[in-house]
Amino acid sequence: MYTLQELNDMTEHDFTNSLKDIYEHSPWVAEKAAIHRPFFSRNDLHSAMVQQVRKASPEEQTNLICAHPVLGTSKPMSSSSVSEQEGAGLQHLTEEEQQRFDELNALYMEKFEFPFIYAVKNKTKRDIYESLEARIELTKEQEREQALEEIFKIANFRLDALLIEEKEERLSH
Numbered sequence: 001m002y003t004l005q006e007l008n009d010m011t012e013h014d015f016t017n018s019l020k021d022i023y024e025h026s027p028w029v030a031e032k033a034a035i036h037r038p039f040f041s042r043n044d045l046h047s048a049m050v051q052q053v054r055k056a057s058p059e060e061q062t063n064l065i066c067a068h069p070v071l072g073t074s075k076p077m078s079s080s081s082v083s084e085q086e087g088a089g090l091q092h093l094t095e096e097e098q099q100r101f102d103e104l105n106a107l108y109m110e111k112f113e114f115p116f117i118y119a120v121k122n123k124t125k126r127d128i129y130e131s132l133e134a135r136i137e138l139t140k141e142q143e144r145e146q147a148l149e150e151i152f153k154i155a156n157f158r159l160d161a162l163l164i165e166e167k168e169e170r171l172s173h
Helices: 004-009 012-019 028-038 040-057 058-066 079-086 095-112 123-137 140-160
Strands: none
Touching: 004 012, 004 040, 012 028, 040 058, 040 140, 058 140, 079 140, 095 123, 095 140
């Protein structure tokens, strides 16, 4: 865990390395956000990282989306993803639930060509399933935007877990 001040004072390399897991297997987001230091709040840092994703090429955005694991799968994933999915009960699906997730995930992947992304913190497996079922009806453009919005939520949760709260004081520089 870090304070915002510690992150602001790091070298670009250390800053990037410290935040490399905020965006799943995409340290380039932290690397590009580093030049916008100092950050005066956690929200400033989050906004800077979101802005880097928004400014990225469509190919970079697609690679970011595709770096995320398929929800409800038993395939290898980052420790953050494992923890997040366990909290939602996705690591303990019944055989029937696993089959339903697998079928919907296959339909989703066929339609959108990227994995279903959902910020699972504080959600149940039912919430996730219902969202997957509803979002499969969106257009490719709508779902791409929704996937990015979910990634931003995930990043926000991960930043919350990584940063030591400094009593909401604004840092002065």
